[in-house]
Amino acid sequence: MTESLLFAPHDLPSRWRHxxxxxxxxxxxxxxxxxxxxWRDDEARCERLHVVAIAQLNALNDPPSTDDPSPLAAELARAWPMRVPGVHRLEFDEGRVVLxxxxxxxxxxxxxxxxxxxxAFHLEASDDPRKLCKTLARFAGDAATVCANASTALRPVLRRALESSGFECSPDLADAPLVARFAPRWRVRRHEPPLPCDASAREAIVIGAGLAGCAVSSRLAxxxxxxxxxxxxxxxxxxxxxxxxxxxxxxxxRDDSVAARLTRAAFLYALRRWRALEDASHDxxxxxxxxxxxxxxxxxxxxLAAAIARFAYPSDYVQPMTRDDAARIAGVDVARGGWFFPRGGAISPASVCAAQLADASARIVPRMNTDVARIxxxxxxxxxxxxxxxxxxxxxxxxxxNAHDAMRLAHLHGEPTRSVRGQLTVLDRGALDAxxxxxxGEGYAVxxxxxxxxxxxxxxxDDPDRxxxxxxHRENIGRVAGMLPDLALAPTHVRAGRxxxxxxxxxxxxxxxxxxxxSAARRAARELSGAWPLDLPRKPGLYGAFAFGSRGLVWATLAAELIASQIxxxxxxxxxxxxxxxxxxxxLLRALRHGEIESA
Structure with a gap:
């Protein structure tokens, strides 16, 4: 399809203007x-262009530069995601164009x-389009446009499905895509799709300047x-x-669970954001x-080796390791085999925080040495x-x-967070020098x-001892020695602890x-006994990014992007x-569903 046919039904660029x-x-x-x-050629373009593209895994086999020699294709190829399923977010033009x-x-x-x-939607319809059209109706903004390709046999079915989902279809033209506009005459969805936060000014407060708070500050700035x-x-x-x-x-x-999928998305997004900071000369x-x-x-x-093969993960994501393979990569003896993450590693959390704040310093006003008693x-x-x-x-x-203190400030139901004391050990040079x-594994060694x-x-x-x-220290040494036997064979000297x-x-x-x-949920507890997350009343303008446990490095950047996107x-x-x-x-939702909260 030519560019004129692709974009003409959506009346671009006039609809994104300003x-x-x-x-x-x-x-x-x-x-x-x-x-x-x-978008680049239009001086009156929108501030941020989001393109959401849906594809099968094999679409990631090859980056586009082999077919398109343009500079933009080369830039897309440099940002090309790893060949794993899920949602990949790529950013261009200083974050103003998002794929x-x-x-x-x-x-x-x-x-x-x-x-x-x-x-706007650009579609290739196949099979029964009724479910697809209901999805479009859930997502459509005011007067959203649809341009759909479909076979001759499917066009009447698609047209009826669009009309029953709240779209007005243009007259059908031979050899042209089916065109429609969202203009429902009755309610076609239970919930409105995302809208920006009702903020009188683009100003925010972030409480907590650790990994979570610095990442949120950076993404908002x-x-x-x-x-x-x-x-x-x-x-x-x-x-x-x-x-x-x-x-x-x-x-x-062994299964691609919610936790595995979430951590995969967070890991890959963190790598992209860290690379952007490093490209800006932050160490x-x-x-x-x-x-x-x-x-x-x-x-x-x-x-796990069988799972890696079953999911066909690429070698630049994860590789199964025999004991000999693992020892060769580690440089020291290991107790068992395992798996290797070529893009994993270690990083300085404080340096990540400092880089995020420095990169957005013009829009971040720090208020340090300041305790927040209430909001x-x-x-x-x-x-x-x-x-x-x-x-x-x-x-x-x-x-x-602000981690533990967020529960107090927000008065969260049921005290959902707990504190876990973690003591780490720095060993002098010795058995693990290689x-x-x-x-x-059972512990970690960096x-x-x-x-x-x-x-x-x-x-x-729940141990408050500082x-x-x-x-x-003995516990840490024993746990790591269970992975790296050399640690148990030589004297160890503790340099420091934290x-x-x-x-x-x-x-x-x-x-x-x-x-x-x-408070509103408690008043409506009976009505919310069968609620879903979108049914819950929300505090306007109040968001949280905490309880990251031991995964703050991986989760913080994606958490910040999710919150900024919601806002x-x-x-x-x-x-x-x-x-x-x-x-x-x-x-809170679980308590409502289980009848643990009575209407106030």
Whole structure:
């Protein structure tokens, strides 16, 4: 299809002119490059162009530069995602052009898993289009346009399905796509698709300057928001984000579970954002030789090797390792085989935080050495107060990224988070000097060069002790020696230790997204006994990014992008099912469904 036929039914570029966001959905994966070119050539273009493309896994086999020699195709090829299923978010032109690639076995099914408000759809209809048209109606913005290709036999069925879903179809023309516009005369959906937060000004408060808060501040600032970043410490990354190094990697399980899919999406998105920071000359002290995971048992190693083969993961994502293979990569003896993540490794959390703040410093106002005692909403804006009742800052949007303290400020139902004390150990040079890559399993070991080896960490639930314990060092050494036997064969000398407190939930999933209006939910408890996440009343302008446990490095960047997308009404960067698994309101929702909350 020529570009004129592709875009004429959508009345581009006049419909995106001077808009803040314009979203184009394409199930043929053919529109992105020509649409990007048109956007670049238009001085009155929208501020942000989102293209959501749906494709099967084999669409990632080869980047487009082999067929298209243009500079934009080459730029897309450089950003080409790894060949794994799920949602990949790629950003161009300083984040103003965003390609969200949704990769699955079936385009129609994959589209239905997303959550977005679309201004235009370009479709290839096949099979029964009724389910597809219902999905379009759930996502369609005001006057959203549809341009659909279909076989001669399918065109009447598609036309009827569009009309029954609230679309008005243009007269049918031979040898031309079917064209329609969303103009429902009756209610065709239960929930409105995402809309931007009702903010009188593009200003936000972020509480907490660790990995979560710095990432949120960065993603909002990148969209033009002015952010007041509040933390009780003098500098960023002082609590769990202040460890000398942290490991990052996806997880591979015997099934492609929600946790595995979420962590895969977060890992790949973090790699892209970190690379952008490094391209801007920020040193993140990131290792580059991969990360090795040692299986708990030989049977687990065999089972995961079978899973890797069954899911056909590419070798640049994960590789099964025999014991000999693992020892060769590690540079030291290992107890068992496992699997190797070539793109995994270790990184400095504090350097990531510093780079994110420096990269967006013009739009971030830090308020350090500041404790927030309470927050209040006056129906229009959020206000933060210190212990003496003095106002610290106010804004229409506030994000709680302060780990354990978020539950207190938000008054969350059922105390869903707990504190876990983690003590790590830095060993002097010795038995693990030859270790080449970070190794994880029952514990973790990260080579620090001349500074020795970082190992850890203990997992002490609800233990508030901040003192470093010799028993904790012995526990760390014993656990790592179970993976790396050389550690048990030579004397070890502890150089240093550190204690930090992780924030976790009972289901070990983070709390990311808009918080519920729990008072309103309690008043309507009976009506909400069969509720779904979209049914819950939400606190306007109140979001959370906390309870990351031991995975803050992997989860923080995607969490920030999800929250920024929710605030701006943009397409979500992950499937809705995954977003619901980390919804801060999920524990309240379960209580409502189980009848544990009575109507107030």
């Amino acid at each position: 808009r803040h966001v314009f979203t184009f959905v394409d199930t043929t994966f053919s529109a992105f490059l020509p649409l990007w070119r048109r 969200t690639l949704a990769i699955g076995d079936d385009a129609q099914t994959m589209l239905s898993k997303l959550w977005l408000r679309a201004d 990148g969209r033009g928001w002015r952010v007041t970043l509040i933390d009780r410490h003098a500098v960023s990354a002082r609590d769990a984000s202040g460890n000398p190094a942290g490991v990052f990697h996806p997880i591979v399980w 993140l002290y990131r290792s580059g030789a991969g990360l090795l995971q040692i299986a708990d048992t030989p049977e687990d190693a065999d089972a 209040e909403h006056d129906g229009r804006i959020w206000r933060t107060f210190d212990a003496g009742g003095g106002e610290i800052a106010s804004a229409p949007v506030i994000v709680l990224a 270790l080449r890559v970070p190794v994880i 080579p620090l060069g001349a500074n020795g080896t970082l190992i850890g960490a203990t997992y002490d639930i 003192d470093i314990r010799k028993a904790g 204690v930090a407190f992780r924030c976790v939930t009972s289901d070990r999933m983070p709390m990311i997204g808009q918080l519920a209006d729990e 701006e009404g943009e397409p979500w960067p992950i499937e809705r099912e995954l977003a619901e698994a980390i919804d801060p309101a999920r524990f």
